[in-house]
Amino acid sequence: xxxxxxxxxxxxxxxxxxxxxxxxxxxxxxxxxxxxxxxxxxxxxxxxxxxxxxxxxxxxxxxxxxxxxxxxxxxxxxxxxxxxxxxxxxxxxxxxxxxxxxxxxxxxxxxxxxxxxxxxxxxxxxxxxxxxxxxxxxxxxxxxxxxxxxxxxxxxxxxxxxxxxxxxxxxxxxxxxxxxxxxxxxxxxxxxxxxxxxxxxxxxxxxxxxxxxxxxxxxxxxxxxxxx
Ligand code: ADP
Ligand code: ADP
Numbered sequence: 687x688x689x690x691x692x693x694x695x696x697x698x699x700x701x702x703x704x705x706x707x708x709x710x711x712x713x714x715x716x717x718x719x720x721x722x723x724x725x726x727x728x729x730x731x732x733x734x735x736x737x738x739x740x741x742x743x744x745x746x747x748x749x750x751x752x753x754x755x756x757x758x759x760x761x762x763x764x765x766x767x768x769x770x771x772x773x774x775x776x777x778x779x780x781x782x783x784x785x786x787x788x789x790x791x792x793x794x795x796x797x798x799x800x801x802x803x804x805x806x807x808x809x810x811x812x813x814x815x816x817x818x819x820x821x822x823x824x825x826x827x828x829x830x831x832x833x834x835x836x837x838x839x840x841x842x843x844x845x846x847x848x849x850x851x852x853x854x855x856x857x858x859x860x861x862x863x864x865x866x867x868x869x870x871x872x873x874x875x876x877x878x879x880x881x882x883x884x885x886x887x888x889x890x891x892x893x894x895x896x897x898x899x900x901x902x903x904x905x906x907x908x909x910x911x912x913x914x
Contacts, residue, residue: 687713687844687875688734693743695729695899703729704740705899711877713843716870718886719879720910721896727879730896731846734877735767736760748843765793768837772849774829776821782808783817786836793840807835811865827858834865844875851882859885883914
């Protein structure tokens with residue numbers, strides 16, 4: 687579903703963030719991306735949703751070479767990809783419900799279907815009772831659960847998360863992981879960059895380690911492999 691061939695990324699300032707990566711991620715996989723700060727993990731995941739364009743190489747997403755997309759074609763790609771960040775990026779003036787519904791309105795979902803779908807994803811993250819709350823009335827963990835609900839509301843085939851538990855205490859981090867597991871069980875591919883050693887070591891999922899922009903390890907039931 688995601689295939690990178692000989693992918694390189696040099697930023698305009700000359701920093702070589704990704705240096706010749708080859709990787710293939712199948713539908714339904716759950717993949718952790720690990721490695722030291724500055725190793726290129728963020729750049730690697732940003733290449734997958736065309737936030738960053740490679741200097742060289744091809745990136746296929748569900749059969750399409752996304753490096754060749756025109757800018758006007760990028761929104762169509764993004765509809766198939768849910769993205770979750772470390773900082774939550776909810777719109778502060780909209781309620782929880784509206785933040786999620788907004789993503790459905792953007793793709794012009796029929797108004798009749800929006801309410802059902804929004805309540806469905808709020809149920810998945812156990813926050814139906816917060817539908818009318820505003821982001822500044824939520825805890826950090828609740829904030830992140832709303833972000834996750836928003837990322838999946840349009841039924842993406844993959845969810846890409848960059849340090850989604852980075853600002854959370856262990857208990858909240860684990861409830862976030864349970865949600866990603868549930869999302870993955872329903873067939874959605876999950877790709878997650880993380881520094882959370884205990885989560886990676888407990889889950890025993892595929893682990894791709896990146897150092898200096900290169901893949902140095904790729905194991906099907908891997909471990910974190912660094913000091914926390
Ligand atoms: P990680 O997510 O593993 O911390 P990043 O992909 O964020 O790694 O960064 C890899 C390297 O690229 C670092 O040296 C970083 O400073 C640099 N970098 C990241 N984003 C940019 C950017 N927009 N412009 C220039 N350099 C960048
Ligand atoms: P993340 O939070 O996903 O790791 P950031 O965009 O915050 O990624 O940046 C990661 C690293 O890249 C940091 O070290 C940051 O200083 C560097 N970086 C980000 N944007 C730029 C930029 N425009 N120019 C140079 N370095 C950058």
